[in-house]
Amino acid sequence: MPPTAAAVGAPPSERLSPQTRRTAWIVSSIFFVEQLDATSVASALPAMAADLNTDAVTLSATITAYLLGLTILIPLSGRLAERYGDKQVFAGAIWLFLASSIACGLAPNATFLIALRFIQGMAGALMAPVGRLIVLRAAAKHEIVEAMALVILLAMIAPMVGPFLGGLLTTYVGWRWIFWINGPLCLAALWLVWRFLPATGGRKDGAFDLRGTALSGLGFAGLTWGLIALADAHAQTGPAVAALVAGLLLLGAYVRHARRTAEPVLALDLLKLRSFRDAMAGGSVFRIAVGGVPFLLPVTLQQRDGYSPLEAGLVVLIPAVGGFAMKFFSGKILRRAGYRTGLFLHGLLAAACLAAAGLVPPRDLLPFYAALLLGFGWARSLQMNAYGTLAYADVARPRLAAATSFFLAVQNLTVAVGVAAAALLLKSGAAIDGAGTAFYSWAHLALAAIALASAIMTLSMPASAGSALLQSKRPS
Structure with missing residues (x-):
């Protein structure tokens, strides 16, 4: 049925309860921290490369590593939230993001930094879907449109200020502060999560679909890496195509697996x-x-x-x-x-x-x-x-x-x-x-x-x- 006149005319304040609005703003603030980190790094790559005795092209792998960490764990995020509870998994992801951010700022060389960015991406893989899930469970059906708009509102501001902030911090206090600044921001976010977000208990029944997690996560990661490599003028086409083919084969295997599994990860x-x-x-x-x-x-x-x-x-x-x-x-x-x-x-x-x-x-x-x-x-x-x-x-x-x-x-x-x-x-x-x-x-x-x-x-x-x-x- 089409939207009713009452639906069209109802003011936004009547469509979002205070609890839903507060939950959406909290989750949005955490997405802001994540996006701020992601968009600040690119402008600091030359300075990072000089400090770590490498080149900017090599360090661009820090961006790729983050995306791969993000991709490989997203399929499992929903099942983890169901098993251990939304709020607990969300808070755990913020702690992991905080710890990996501090470690990134302490990285002694490019290899460590790239590995730590992969871990940071895994934390982001839990923060994004579980944060959305918390809002969706808190919101009534009629609140979802406005609630989800609020969820990504602050995340849209981060790309506007991220490159500027990255350049500012790199110029005046050093590139490592791009990661260390996440410390107080994440601690403030954790206080908001524990103080205000609704908690949902996990369920202990059901087994993890480990095979499906591996097939889907590696499949998506293969496709993502292959596509990134194709877009990179410095990368060779052969390995990129091989990664794409491997990703497609893995996802094809996942489809067959999911059809024979009672509770597949996707x-x-x-x-x-x-x-x-x-x-x-x-x-x-x-x-x-x-x-x-x-x-x-x-x-x-x-x-x-x-x-x-x-x-x-x-x-x-x-x-x-x-x-x-x-x-x-x-x-x-x-x-x-x-x-x-x-x-x-x-x-x-x-x-x-x-x-x-x-x-x-x-x-x-x-x-x-x-x-x-x-x-x-x-x-x-x-x-x-x-x-x-x-x-x-x-x-x-x-x-x-x-x-x-x-x-x-x-x-x-x-x-x-x-x-x-x-x-x-x-x-x-x-x-x-x-x-x-x-x-x-x-x-x-x-x-x-x-x-x-x-x-x-x-x-x-x-x-x-x-x-x-x-x-x-x-x-x-």
Whole structure:
């Protein structure tokens, strides 16, 4: 059923209880700490390399190691939360993130730092899905849209300040403080978790799907590493392709394993739910389209348009501003338009803005170019929130943990696919076009076409898609 008039008109304060709002803000603050760390490191790589007697290319493996740690443990996160309790696992992940951050700041060489970043990524693999799970279990159905928008609100601010903070700390107190600053932030977060977050008891029945965990975790890690290597101009193609093939074979083996296992680590039967299946399919295609944009935009601005790294970095903040603004309106828009129409229209907007941004010369038409990036960020933000909540529309509460692990595992992979797609489009375009610059525009158009495909996919959704999430708590 479509959203009722009461649902559309109900003020946000009536759709979020104080407990749900507080829980969402606490989880959001912890996601902010994680994203701040992740986005601060890149700007410090040259200084880190000089201090550790290596080079920046070698130390870029610290970013890859973090992503691999993140990928390999996400499938297990839901099962750990079910076994030991959401709050306990969440707090344990924060402690691990805190300890590994301090250790990163003490790393004597590149090898130790890369290994510690892998551990840090494993902590992040538990923080992200379990934090979301805590909010989903605290929120009523009608609160999920606003609650999840709050969850990622502060995380969207971190990429705006992370590179600046990383450069500031590196310049004035040293790169090691990028990791040490996590200490007081994590301790404050732990106090908030123990003081205010609701606790859920674990269940001791059921066995861990260790074989499924190994197959899925290593499969996702193989695909992620292969895609990252394909996007890296310094990496060899052979090992990247081998990793991709191995990842696909491992995930294929997991599918066969899951069909014969009573409680697999990733519950494939969730795909029988229409809303979950639509969110996974459309959301995956959309994330492939936009996942490479943070890579594509700065490269285009610097190599085609002659911007300095600082100028390009400032321009790339514009989509983040649009996305941040959308977080205050996404619930209202979805309640007025519904999921199908909202996703379709904003998918069209994202595709149109991305395509036009590839054709407009920013130095000549900067205000128009900035408006396009602002519109793209606005539309991208609604799509991410909509797909991220639609997935839970028909999931029973006992299965929220399984749904969260499954959704986030695929989400991380499709973002990596998007980065690899953008890199391959530029590499192949440069090989074909030589000294020309038209291939930068074609790369924008190709990603825009994928975003358009995701918008068209939403037309197959039923008109009532996600209606359970769009109701007011008051009877209509």
